[in-house]
Amino acid sequence: MCSLSSQTATHARRARYLTKAKLEFSPFHSGSALGFLTQLNSKGVREAVPKLEVTVKRLRGSSGDEAARNPQMSVTFVDGREVLLDLTEYKVKDLYAEIEVQTGRLELEAMRRGKPWI
Numbered sequence: 001m002c003s004l005s006s007q008t009a010t011h012a013r014r015a016r017y018l019t020k021a022k023l024e025f026s027p028f029h030s031g032s033a034l035g036f037l038t039q040l041n042s043k044g045v046r047e048a049v050p051k052l053e054v055t056v057k058r059l060r061g062s063s064g065d066e067a068a069r070n071p072q073m074s075v076t077f078v079d080g081r082e083v084l085l086d087l088t089e090y091k092v093k094d095l096y097a098e099i100e101v102q103t104g105r106l107e108l109e110a111m112r113r114g115k116p117w118i
Helices: 004-015 032-040 043-048 092-113
Strands: 018-025 053-058 072-077 082-086
Touching: 004 043, 004 092, 018 032, 032 053, 032 092, 072 092, 082 092
Parallel strands: 018 053
Antiparallel strands: 018 072, 072 082
């Protein structure tokens, strides 16, 4: 079993190439959104990625357009690429897996150009 400090370090490592994270969700049906938000706002991630901009929009979900919208998350990486994820389809571990795919892409690009992103 992982210790709390190793989990925090893992979350910080995964988030190091993020510049923005925007979450839109209903607090009554938060699922993975709330778990992911908690990890992004953890002390370890905040210390490792101080420039990470986290925005939260709570959907009312009672009537109108917001009620029909699924919870979603948009993450922007250091190269400007934005990835939009429908949070009804993902668990927290799946969100991090998608971020890891993008992190691997960025690390490969950094190796090819011989210059780190951060």
